[in-house]
Amino acid sequence: MSVTILYTIISLSLLGAISAVILYFVAQRFKVYEDPRIDLVEAELPAANCGGCGFAGCRNLAENLVKAETMEGLFCPVGGNAVMSKIAVILGRQAVIQDPRIAVLRCNGSCEFRPITNHYDGVASCAMVSAMYGGETGCTYGCVGCGDCTLVCSFDALHMDPVTGLPVVDDAKCTACGACVKACPKNLFELRKRWKGEKKIYVACLNEDRGPVASRNCKVACIGCSKCFKICPFEAITMHNYLAFIDSDKCRLCRKCVTECPTNSILEIGFPVKKTLSDEKAVIS
Amino acid sequence: MLKTFTKGGIHPPDRKLTAHTCIQSLPLPATAIIPVSQHLGAPAIPVVAKGDYVKTGQLIAKGNGFVSSNVHASVSGNVAKIEDVTDISGYRRQAIVINVAGDDWLESIVRNEFLDREIKLTGEEILKKIADSGIVGLGGATFPTQVKISVPRGKKVDCLVINGVECEPYLTSDHRLMLEKGEEILVGVELLKRAMDVKIAHIGIENNKPDAIRLMRKLTVSHKGIEIHALKVKYPQGGEKQLIKAILNREVLSGGLPVDVGVVVFNVGTAFAVYEAVQKNKPLFERIVTITGKSVRQPANYRVRIGTPISSLIQASGGIPEDTGKIISGGPMMGKALINADVPVMKGSSGILLIPSGESARNKMQPCVRCGKCVSVCPMGLEPYLLMPLTEQKNFDRLEVEHVMDCMECGSCSYTCPADRPLLDYIRLGKSNVGKIIRSRKK
Numbered sequence: 251m252s253v254t255i256l257y258t259i260i261s262l263s264l265l266g267a268i269s270a271v272i273l274y275f276v277a278q279r280f281k282v283y284e285d286p287r288i289d290l291v292e293a294e295l296p297a298a299n300c301g302g303c304g305f306a307g308c309r310n311l312a313e314n315l316v317k318a319e320t321m322e323g324l325f326c327p328v329g330g331n332a333v334m335s336k337i338a339v340i341l342g343r344q345a346v347i348q349d350p351r352i353a354v355l356r357c358n359g360s361c362e363f364r365p366i367t368n369h370y371d372g373v374a375s376c377a378m379v380s381a382m383y384g385g386e387t388g389c390t391y392g393c394v395g396c397g398d399c400t401l402v403c404s405f406d407a408l409h410m411d412p413v414t415g416l417p418v419v420d421d422a423k424c425t426a427c428g429a430c431v432k433a434c435p436k437n438l439f440e441l442r443k444r445w446k447g448e449k450k451i452y453v454a455c456l457n458e459d460r461g462p463v464a465s466r467n468c469k470v471a472c473i474g475c476s477k478c479f480k481i482c483p484f485e486a487i488t489m490h491n492y493l494a495f496i497d498s499d500k501c502r503l504c505r506k507c508v509t510e511c512p513t514n515s516i517l518e519i520g521f522p523v524k525k526t527l528s529d530e531k532a533v534i535s
Numbered sequence: 536m537l538k539t540f541t542k543g544g545i546h547p548p549d550r551k552l553t554a555h556t557c558i559q560s561l562p563l564p565a566t567a568i569i570p571v572s573q574h575l576g577a578p579a580i581p582v583v584a585k586g587d588y589v590k591t592g593q594l595i596a597k598g599n600g601f602v603s604s605n606v607h608a609s610v611s612g613n614v615a616k617i618e619d620v621t622d623i624s625g626y627r628r629q630a631i632v633i634n635v636a637g638d639d640w641l642e643s644i645v646r647n648e649f650l651d652r653e654i655k656l657t658g659e660e661i662l663k664k665i666a667d668s669g670i671v672g673l674g675g676a677t678f679p680t681q682v683k684i685s686v687p688r689g690k691k692v693d694c695l696v697i698n699g700v701e702c703e704p705y706l707t708s709d710h711r712l713m714l715e716k717g718e719e720i721l722v723g724v725e726l727l728k729r730a731m732d733v734k735i736a737h738i739g740i741e742n743n744k745p746d747a748i749r750l751m752r753k754l755t756v757s758h759k760g761i762e763i764h765a766l767k768v769k770y771p772q773g774g775e776k777q778l779i780k781a782i783l784n785r786e787v788l789s790g791g792l793p794v795d796v797g798v799v800v801f802n803v804g805t806a807f808a809v810y811e812a813v814q815k816n817k818p819l820f821e822r823i824v825t826i827t828g829k830s831v832r833q834p835a836n837y838r839v840r841i842g843t844p845i846s847s848l849i850q851a852s853g854g855i856p857e858d859t860g861k862i863i864s865g866g867p868m869m870g871k872a873l874i875n876a877d878v879p880v881m882k883g884s885s886g887i888l889l890i891p892s893g894e895s896a897r898n899k900m901q902p903c904v905r906c907g908k909c910v911s912v913c914p915m916g917l918e919p920y921l922l923m924p925l926t927e928q929k930n931f932d933r934l935e936v937e938h939v940m941d942c943m944e945c946g947s948c949s950y951t952c953p954a955d956r957p958l959l960d961y962i963r964l965g966k967s968n969v970g971k972i973i974r975s976r977k978k
């Protein structure tokens with residue numbers, strides 16, 4: 251009996267020893283060299299794995315950062331400049347500084363402004379609605395309101411407002427990863443430059459219909475009157491297909507366009523309520 | 536034993552309320568809204584300007600490219616405006632709006648009921664006439680007919696299949712057309728045979744239209760090479776692949792076209808339009824539309840000018856019943872709910888259906904019980920229960936492998952699902968995404 255146990259122990263130990271030797275040589279033969287800096291860079295990245303950089307997760311971005319010659323075009327929108335400059339130190343390269351960005355919804359067509367003209371009773375998905383038809387209102391460009399964007403946001407920064415039926419971006423949580431930009435079938439999200447104090451000025455409309463049609467379907471639609479385009483002192487506004495667009499990189503937040511807009515389709519957010527001339531000057535300077 | 540297709544299929548209740556109602560002409564509308572995109576392919580380009588006077592039958596928009604189709608004025612009067620108008624698709628698209636003044640037809644159109652049997656033109660001349668007259672497939676797919684006739688090089692067509700199946704419940708426009716214009720349809724088929732240089736044509740009619748089968752059989756005695764096939768009633772027999780399988784027992788493979796098995800399919804409505812275009816010089820500017828529904832006061836079959844607002848059809852048949860939940864353009868299986876009743880009748884509108892709200896409402900979705908009913912009814916042999924979650928997971932590679940592009944959106948799966956799952960909605964979404972991926976790969 252004891253002999254059987256003894257043989258068993260000996261044979262298993264031998265098997266283990268032989269396997270260990272084989273494994274050692276195999277491991278030596280097929281060793282993959284991995285740059286240790288990849289781990290260092292990955293440790294700096296926020297580990298959100300959101301894909302906002304354009305790569306499949308933070309590890310993938312780290313690999314590409316180490317591999318690349320320069321840091322041009324490789325940027326983690328979640329970590330921002332702080333993280334990128336740390337990584338630049340690790341890699342000994344020049345960091346590319348980018349303005350922090352924030353997602354805004356280019357539609358303000360709540361039920362108050364945009365009357366519902368038909369009723370949709372199918373699957374509650376924006377992609378499904380827009381594959382089928384223009385949506386529940388007369389405006390075929392605006393928000394469908396089924397919340398596909400809220401489902402893809404990894405940072406809990408998007409929520410549907412039950413009163414307006416539109417998604418609301420939580421400025422503090424938004425990292426400008428761009429997931430909502432891809433998810434919205436109407437392309438309503440835009441990543442704009444983030445100003446101090448979360449100040450924002452943008453045309454909250456994507457309606458390319460002619461003025462009368464657009465205003466019939468939505469009270470706050472851009473009617474393409476070009477008034478803002480004419481008044482803008484910084485040439486930040488362009489007109490295309492009866493629709494104004496404010497370039498956030500050129501805009502200096504002077505707010506002249508806001509007062510000029512006849513349909514209130516240009517939104518100003520984060521500004522002091524009462525605006526005086528001196529305040530405006532202070533913002534410009 | 537009657538013929539039918541083998542794979543899948545369902546038996547929704549018939550409800551052909553208007554099968555014995557004669558085709559009536561609808562009075563002209565006050566304004567006609569004629570979309571320039573009533574066919575598959577590139578939208579036509581308007582050739583008239585605001586303020587121009589147009590006669591009935593005059594060309595107002597010219598086909599743009601190979602897969603496109605001409606559009607003709609369906610009324611006479613002045614062009615009021617050319618602007619974007621909401622059409623059946625639910626999107627705003629370009630349309631030509633004409634203020635109707637009298638009914639002044641082009642002189643070249645022969646306006647009598649005389650049955651012109653004599654075929655004087657050659658195949659090529661017929662093809663040109665069909666292309667000029669803006670004829671598209673009137674079964675609902677609205678594929679330009681001249682493109683169908685121009686068979687790609689290297690492919691040989693040995694017979695035509697004419698679709699008189701009308702498998703959708705409620706609709707009777709093809710049925711009435713066969714009863715009232717049977718001889719004209721047969722001449723149209725002869726013209727199509729000449730244009731495509733084939734000797735045999737098979738007309739398939741479902742067995743729930745015995746009067747049409749009897750009449751067409753009697754008429755075909757004098758037409759050599761046209762055969763009538765009575766088919767067992769089963770939805771979706773009007774799908775071209777199903778019809779070919781039912782009549783000829785030929786199988787169109789996945790991703791293939793009927794041309795691959797030597798067949799081209801036309802609708803009886805298309806054959807009639809071909810007759811009118813070639814023998815009477817009349818472009819396609821009117822069609823038969825069934826207006827029906829359980830609570831509609833006078834369900835009817837109307838001969839309607841293209842561009843007539845659907846609201847005037849509803850008015851003519853006694854107004855919108857109070858219990859209406861949805862107004863559907865097309866049949867109950869494949870039709871599309873309208874977002875308002877002012878959209879115009881287009882070349883592909885075979886019927887207007889007013890469904891009571893009790894029937895039109897969707898039931899609450901339940902979890903899949905894996906009963907496999909959707910698999911057994913799918914006429915294309917797909918697995919709808921699987922395609923739905925694959926779309927939800929955005930697994931488009933796998934969707935393509937599962938042949939999602941073969942789906943013809945007949946809706947049999949959603950109809951039969953005991954858990955009321957919106958299978959077709961998801962499959963359609965998956966199809967559009969996979970289609971985009973395939974197109975981007977080709978570029």
